Structures are given as structure tokens and as C-alpha cells.
Amino acid sequence: MGQCTATPQGAAHTDLDSCESACCGYAPTIKEGSYIGCFTELHVTVDCTQGPDPGRDLNGTVDGKGCRDSDTNTPESCNSYCAGYKYYGVQDSNYCFCGNAYARGGNTEAPLSDCNMACTGNPDQMCGADFHNSVYARGSCKPQ
Secondary structure (H helix, E strand, O other), X not given: OOOOOOOOOOOOEEOHHHOOOOOOOOEOOOOEXXXXXXXXXXXXXXXXXXXXXXXXXXXXXXXXXXXEEOOOOOHHHHXXXXXXXXXXXXEOOOEEEEEXXXXXXXXXXXXXXXXXXXXXXXXXXXXXXXXXXXXXXXXXXXXX
């Protein structure tokens, strides 16, 4: 079995499945839907009809769209929407983004208190904030 090391701080978290060891140095305690943290989003243009958007932190596409804008957005609905990706993030109450990496291109972890906007689908849950993603894992590995 090969050896893997944790991703250096400030580097994008990506391709965790390429490591042969359990979770590339990450805690293998992740179950689908596990919260990773609040992360900045430096790319400020949102157009869910376009895709992919290489400048966005979570830059995957679903059905040719770079994100989902929903008045029923929750982490759970975003998880379902992002099937096939390793990570998903909710932002600005109503947006859902998918990707196989996060904390890319200068986007960094922010205090949990920065992700303080209620979800449009459930006001008891937080769905990021302006230019901040609440990032979740879809059953992969989590930084320790």
C-alpha cells in the first residue's frame, strides 16, 4: 500500500480517491453529508445557466449548469443534486455548487460564524453566506 500525506494547508483538497491508504492522511470518519467547514468564494459572478465555471471554487456541472438556484435549498437537497461529485456547497441561502475539490484558487477556510445565512428550504439550517460556501463531503475524507 502506498503512502499519502495530508494536503498542505492552503492547497486544494482534491483526488482523495487516488491515494491507496485509507484517506490520504484525513480522518476516515466521513459519512455522506458530513460538514467540512465554511470557505470563502473569491469568484463573485453567479449564473447557474452557464457551466462549467473554472473560476468558481466548487466548479462542477450538473446537466450543463454550474450551480442550482433554488427556493427550497438545503444541504440535503444539494447533496442529492451533486450525486457523482465528492463535495458540495451551499451559498447565499439559495445556491448549490458541486465539485471534486474545494479550497482552490485562493479560497480559504473561514470562521463558521461567516456562514450565517438561513437556507431557503429550511430556515433552521445555515446555507453559507455572500461569497462563502458551507462545504460538505459526499462520503469521502475530511481534513483533520
